[in-house]
Amino acid sequence: MRDLAALLEVVGPAVLVGHSWGGLLAELTTLARPDRVVGLVLVDPYHEEMAAAVPRALRAASSAMLAGMVLSKVVGLFPRIAAGMGRSLAERCTPDPGVQTLLVDAYLASYATLAQVAAIGAENRLGDSSVREVRAARVAGTAPDIPMRILTASTGKPPKLQELARELAERSAATFPRGKHVVVSESGHYIHKDQPAAVLAAIEAVIEQ
Numbered sequence: 001m002r003d004l005a006a007l008l009e010v011v012g013p014a015v016l017v018g019h020s021w022g023g024l025l026a027e028l029t030t031l032a033r034p035d036r037v038v039g040l041v042l043v044d045p046y047h048e049e050m051a052a053a054v055p056r057a058l059r060a061a062s063s064a065m066l067a068g069m070v071l072s073k074v075v076g077l078f079p080r081i082a083a084g085m086g087r088s089l090a091e092r093c094t095p096d097p098g099v100q101t102l103l104v105d106a107y108l109a110s111y112a113t114l115a116q117v118a119a120i121g122a123e124n125r126l127g128d129s130s131v132r133e134v135r136a137a138r139v140a141g142t143a144p145d146i147p148m149r150i151l152t153a154s155t156g157k158p159p160k161l162q163e164l165a166r167e168l169a170e171r172s173a174a175t176f177p178r179g180k181h182v183v184v185s186e187s188g189h190y191i192h193k194d195q196p197a198a199v200l201a202a203i204e205a206v207i208e209q
Contacts, residue, residue: 001137004029008036015039015206017199019192021046021123023150027172028134031141039206040176042150043199044189047168048134051127053161066121073117082111089193147209148176149202156188178209 004025008014013036018026023045030037054062072078086107090100111117152169155162166183173179182202187194 034144
């Protein structure tokens with residue numbers, strides 16, 4: 001969060017867009033430095049109360065999956081998996097073959113090193129260990145009167161957690177005078193992959209306001 005705040009000192013005020021853990025960082029930075037943010041879009045953001053509600057068995061399964069991703073990178077299988085995911089994303093975003101190629105290249109570059117793949121699991125562990133700190137940051141912050149959209153997924157979580165995610169999103173949106181919560185149909189946690197047009201529409205709406 002401090003890194004993002006420092007960046008905004010140079011390039012801000014700006015519209016912030018963040019997904020998952022990045023969504024939480026964007027939200028907390030906005031609360032801490034409302035003078036440097038003119039709009040906010042949160043894409044299925046991480047919320048500390050979700051971490052507290054995830055059953056231990058599900059948390060263990062998630063950790064095992066993330067460890068498997070790191071292992072696949074070590075043995076050389078991950079690039080093939082990532083390439084397929086990148087192509088799927090690119091095809092949803094544009095029909096232009098040239099732009100598709102650029103998107104796939106960018107996607108693969110984001111997972112080029114072992115550290116980049118391992119960072120996914122590191123974010124999860126950091127989220128689990130920082131619940132108290134994040135709660136305190138919310139209490140200390142101030143939500144500015146800026147256009148704000150928070151998008152949540154419609155699938156991908158157990159029913160109770162899915163409902164909790166929506167409740168937390170409604171709560172977050174309500175703290176902003178111009179906040180709005182949108183549930184994106186036919187979308188999992190990676191809304192920008194499943195329904196990129198919905199994310200683009202949210203960003204355009206915030207910029208227009």
